[in-house]
Amino acid sequence: MDSKFGSMFESIGNFFGGGDQIPWCDRDVIAGCEREVVEANNGDNEDRKNESIMRLSWALVHSRQKEDVQRGIAMLETSLGNTKSPLHQREKLYLLAVGYYRSNDYGRSRQLLVQCLEIAPDWRQALSLRKIVEDRIAKDGVIGIGITATAVGLIVGGLAAALARKN
Numbered sequence: 001m002d003s004k005f006g007s008m009f010e011s012i013g014n015f016f017g018g019g020d021q022i023p024w025c026d027r028d029v030i031a032g033c034e035r036e037v038v039e040a041n042n043g044d045n046e047d048r049k050n051e052s053i054m055r056l057s058w059a060l061v062h063s064r065q066k067e068d069v070q071r072g073i074a075m076l077e078t079s080l081g082n083t084k085s086p087l088h089q090r091e092k093l094y095l096l097a098v099g100y101y102r103s104n105d106y107g108r109s110r111q112l113l114v115q116c117l118e119i120a121p122d123w124r125q126a127l128s129l130r131k132i133v134e135d136r137i138a139k140d141g142v143i144g145i146g147i148t149a150t151a152v153g154l155i156v157g158g159l160a161a162a163l164a165r166k167n
Contacts, residue, residue, distance in 0.1 A: 090116050106137045
């Protein structure tokens with residue numbers, strides 16, 4: 001019986017908390033990626049520069065800090081137009097989708113995932129994130145409907161009480 005209650009509370013917690021499987025990145029990893037970008041900019045190898053910028057972008061959009069996520073989004077959006085390879089474009093679109101998901105812009109995240117899946121329709125990572133995003137959009141809709149219904153109920157109840165007192 002206790003396990004049923006425990007799983008029920010866990011389910012409710014996951015509903016309101018999210019419970020996605022997207023990894024987080026720590027500040028020390030971001031700092032290491034930033035050092036790597038500085039070192040790569042001092043060298044001549046363009047591929048090394050691009051790879052280090054991609055690692056930094058990945059780390060930033062997976063950060064718990066909103067300002068890091070916004071910085072990662074800005075870096076990726078700036079570099080997206082310079083991408084010729086469909087593989088690199090797919091990666092950047094996916095990372096942008098993660099960033100927008102972490103910024104609670106689920107609609108934009110979903111748009112980017114659609115673009116990503118046009119390039120690679122069977123890419124599991126993008127399919128998984130799309131499911132997470134769509135589940136989150138549905139949850140937010142249910143919560144919004146509940147809040148609206150509660151507000152309408154309170155207003156109607158208040159009006160009914162006021163009319164009852166008047167009579």
